[in-house]
Amino acid sequence: MPELPLLLEILLKIGMVVSPLLLAVAYATYAERKVIGYIQVRIGPNRVGPRGWLQPIADAVKLLTKEIILPRQANRYLFLLAPVLALVPALAVWAVIPFSDGWVIADINAALLYVLALSSLGVYGIILAGWASNSKYALLGAMRSAAQMVSYEIAMGFALVGVLMAAGSLHLGQIVSAQQGGIWHWYWLPLLPLFVVYFIAGVAETNRAPFDVPEGESEIVAGFHVEYSGMAFALFFLAEYANMILIAALTALLFLGGWLSPFEGLLPEAAFALPVIGWLLGPGIHWLLLKTAFFLFVFFWLRATFPRYRYDQLMRLGWKVLIPVTLVWIVVIGLAIGFNLGPWFS
Amino acid sequence: MTLELAVFYGFAAVLVLASLLMITVRNPVHAALSLVAAFFAAAVLWVLLEAEFLGIVLVLVYVGAVMVLFLFVVMTLDLNVSQLREGFVRYLPIGGLVALVMGAGMIWVLTRETVFERTTPLRAGADYNNTLAIGQVLYTEYVYPFEIAAVILLVAVIAAITLTLDPRRRRTSKSIDPAEAVKVRAKDRIKMVDLRQK
Numbered sequence: 001m002p003e004l005p006l007l008l009e010i011l012l013k014i015g016m017v018v019s020p021l022l023l024a025v026a027y028a029t030y031a032e033r034k035v036i037g038y039i040q041v042r043i044g045p046n047r048v049g050p051r052g053w054l055q056p057i058a059d060a061v062k063l064l065t066k067e068i069i070l071p072r073q074a075n076r077y078l079f080l081l082a083p084v085l086a087l088v089p090a091l092a093v094w095a096v097i098p099f100s101d102g103w104v105i106a107d108i109n110a111a112l113l114y115v116l117a118l119s120s121l122g123v124y125g126i127i128l129a130g131w132a133s134n135s136k137y138a139l140l141g142a143m144r145s146a147a148q149m150v151s152y153e154i155a156m157g158f159a160l161v162g163v164l165m166a167a168g169s170l171h172l173g174q175i176v177s178a179q180q181g182g183i184w185h186w187y188w189l190p191l192l193p194l195f196v197v198y199f200i201a202g203v204a205e206t207n208r209a210p211f212d213v214p215e216g217e218s219e220i221v222a223g224f225h226v227e228y229s230g231m232a233f234a235l236f237f238l239a240e241y242a243n244m245i246l247i248a249a250l251t252a253l254l255f256l257g258g259w260l261s262p263f264e265g266l267l268p269e270a271a272f273a274l275p276v277i278g279w280l281l282g283p284g285i286h287w288l289l290l291k292t293a294f295f296l297f298v299f300f301w302l303r304a305t306f307p308r309y310r311y312d313q314l315m316r317l318g319w320k321v322l323i324p325v326t327l328v329w330i331v332v333i334g335l336a337i338g339f340n341l342g343p344w345f346s
Numbered sequence: 347m348t349l350e351l352a353v354f355y356g357f358a359a360v361l362v363l364a365s366l367l368m369i370t371v372r373n374p375v376h377a378a379l380s381l382v383a384a385f386f387a388a389a390v391l392w393v394l395l396e397a398e399f400l401g402i403v404l405v406l407v408y409v410g411a412v413m414v415l416f417l418f419v420v421m422t423l424d425l426n427v428s429q430l431r432e433g434f435v436r437y438l439p440i441g442g443l444v445a446l447v448m449g450a451g452m453i454w455v456l457t458r459e460t461v462f463e464r465t466t467p468l469r470a471g472a473d474y475n476n477t478l479a480i481g482q483v484l485y486t487e488y489v490y491p492f493e494i495a496a497v498i499l500l501v502a503v504i505a506a507i508t509l510t511l512d513p514r515r516r517r518t519s520k521s522i523d524p525a526e527a528v529k530v531r532a533k534d535r536i537k538m539v540d541l542r543q544k
Binding site: 003006007078108109110113114116117118120121123124127128131139143146147149150153170312316 | 348349375379382398399402403405406409410411414415417418421422475476477478522524
């Protein structure tokens with residue numbers, strides 16, 4: 001096969017994205033337990049390794065060695081296929097996420113659409129898990145989840161419409177470079193309502209608190225994954241955390257200038273020419289990681305702060321608050337672009 | 347065999363297999379899932395033809411939204427499969443006729459050499475942006491058909507919402523109207539009774 005070197009190159013790139021991602025997922029669980037612990041005036045995990053640093057590894061080993069229990073009369077193949085279907089789209093989306101200028105596996109033009117399409121596939125894993133488990137709680141959780149994800153996808157899609165109107169492109173790299181020119185040029189300011197709606201819809205899409213009704217433990221035990229154990233259970237968590245990191249990274253890319261530096265336009269040009277400090281101050285992958293980490297922290301913060309939404313409140317928020325906000329703001333952006341409102345659209 | 351050809355044959359096989367499964371499996375949930383697999387394989391074939399915008403939209407709309415709701419309905423319905431199979435012999439003649447007509451039509455179209463001559467896809471460069479190309483055609487040449495389609499969809503949306511409204515009852519669910527709820531004052535709900543001995 002003549003394309004063998006190309007295939008190897010792609011595989012290498014995938015490895016370079018997926019392995020740090022999985023490590024980040026493992027330590028996101030540790031960070032979450034620590035952050036929520038300190039918010040609740042506890043210490044959090046501190047037994048395995050120094051300051052509990054090896055806790056995620058211990059968790060992974062434990063989950064790997066546990067038995068996967070198949071419930072009686074469960075649909076065997078779909079039951080085992082469901083966690084895989086949840087995880088694969090969560091990892092596949094990362095193919096189009098740029099980490100710095102040009103650092104991307106697949107540099108495609110319709111990247112934003114690809115992200116939206118693949119993240120809408122994640123719901124299959126959850127629905128199938130609920131259905132194949134042959135359990136009332138699991139089915140209820142799956143149905144809640146399907147309704148919630150389909151509803152919030154609309155608000156999320158509309159928020160993205162605003163971004164692509166402002167940037168004039170579906171290409172993630174071009175969206176970031178359209179925000180060039182310092183912190184006031186990033187889209188969080190002109191698209192502020194869409195930024196808020198996008199992040200809220202993102203929290204709801206990943207089924208995180210306060211939108212975690214699909215797994216509401218006080219009502220339906222653990223929702224769609226109530227019958228899962230061992231590695232099959234772990235795969236759902238892997239998918240959920242990979243999606244959380246993805247939403248955090250996308251929010252940073254679309255609204256906070258991605259890898260652009262906040263000091264751009266504030267500091268004199270000479271500051272960026274300094275040997276090491278200049279590199280740190282200038283644009284680069286470290287800024288994207290920092291912004292992603294911030295939004296990830298907000299995810300944990302929300303979980304520790306807010307009680308769970310009631311189901312009808314959740315639907316009301318999605319359909320009657322978030323979607324109208326995005327619709328109005330799309331018109332506002334249309335006018336702003338039409339009148340060349342500076343400094344963003346001139 | 348090039349990589350492209352291998353991918354094509356792989357996903358073409360998946361498409362054919364999934365389509366066959368969709369019409370032959372007994373369980374309606376499995377049938378819906380086979381349809382999902384078929385859509386996905388078709389989307390991959392479209393991407394191979396460099397129609398990546400259409401391929402992604404196929405996944406986004408059909409796989410991500412339409413089939414999710416479909417699956418939702420199929421799962422919650424208590425379908426009696428044996429009842430669905432009863433009419434097989436009765437409908438066989440008319441089904442066979444439709445199959446025959448469609449088969450003949452496909453053979454007639456595909457065996458004409460001109461079809462293949464006309465549809466040999468042209469290779470576009472890597473910088474070719476087909477999202478842009480579709481947008482330009484859609485909003486200039488086909489702007490009226492596009493807008494008419496949008497209006498038809500809007501009418502369908504309004505019709506669907508009207509169907510859910512029940513004229514006999516004002517409210518069909520137990521949901522609370524927040525505008526009413528915030529107006530409630532303590533004295534509407536609590537009656538203070540003086541129980542002290544006089």
